[in-house]
Amino acid sequence: MELATVVFYLIAAVTVGSAAMVAFSRNIIYSAFSLLGTFAGVAGIYVFLGADFVAGVQVLIYVGGILVLVLFAVMLTHRITDVQITNRAVGRLPALVVVGILLFLLVQSIRETPWRKAKEILYAPTTAQIGDLFLQSYLLPFELASLVLLAALIGAVLISRKELKE
Amino acid sequence: MAIGLTHYLVLGAILFSLGLYSVLTRRNAIAILMGVELILNGANINYVAFSHFSTGGLDGQIYAIFVIMLAAAEAAIGLAIVLAIFQIFHTIDVGAVETLKE
Incomplete structure (x- = not known):
């Protein structure tokens, strides 16, 4: 395997892993901090796609702006000393089934469709x-x-x- | 197998699904907004991937920048509304907030 492939899978794993933490964590503060991994991972994906400016914008606006805003909102709306579950979730099983089916269909159609290919790929x-x-x-x-x-x-x-x- | 368009589209689909799950199940208004951010990130990956592999221009990247801009505006307004709700109801559980006024 090439080095670039290994790095791609590493970045994708970080992105998906922290996105899963955002979706499944029982503590809202863990969710908020996991967003950092997702946003930074997506910035890395942009670099892989040759979109250097978009990657910079992603770091500046998402990591530097939106993440700080979310953290502020979390800290302002919760008493941090409360140890109870701050990130309640209901209807986990039906939602999991629906989202799983949707993801399966999406991946299936992505694999089946003959996407148009550009003449040359520029970096x-x-x-x-x-x-x-x-x-x-x-x-x-x-x-x-x-x-x-x-x-x-x-x-x-x-x-x-x-x-x-x- | 070299990394191609399919890999990026699948990554975007996974981010979209996790964001949708977050929006569907969470009862905390801030967690719902986080789910929306995940969905927007998944859509952005699709935009940039298509502009890189399929069309070859920069139009997809321009759309991605517009989406990021709108996400920033949405986060600012959304979190301001969450703070206003918290001041009135002293909770941000969307199940408990059913009226538009006190």
Whole structure:
């Protein structure tokens, strides 16, 4: 086996393992910290796919932003000293059956479908091209994205502040 | 067998299934949001894998960046709502929160 194959399976195992911890752990704090492994593993997968800029964005936004936000929310909404189960789950068995069948069908159709193949597979720096695309053919969605982020910023502040009672 | 498109698609499908399981079974609002993040990550792997192996352009990566941006906005708003619910109901168990007002 090649070294790249071994590394791919290693990263995939880390990703899937910590995603399973997120889904099955009984403690919400373990779940939140396991998200770190999943996000970092997905960033590694992006590097394998030649998407260097997306990998950087993944680390910056997911690991640096969303994960910290989730941890803050977990810490603010639970009394850490409580030792009881903080991550209740109901209907495990039916959900497991449904999700298992769905996963089987997905994998089956992925294996059966003859996917289109690109003429050549490139491993080149992508950042400059992505910048060009954002300011040319994707200019309108790009501007809309900034508007959405501004709205989300104001909305989050407005929703989570304390009401002043007079 | 060399690592091909199928491997990445299966990885995305596994992440999607684990996220869906999390959304279906969890009663903690934050854990449900974590499940949504897993689903979005699985979808993103598909986008980038297709743009690498099938279409050859960068369009898939652009879509992945937009999805990451929307996930950030969704996390900010979702967690703000969770905090607001916690202030009112003193729990974030979605089974216990049934009304929109106090």
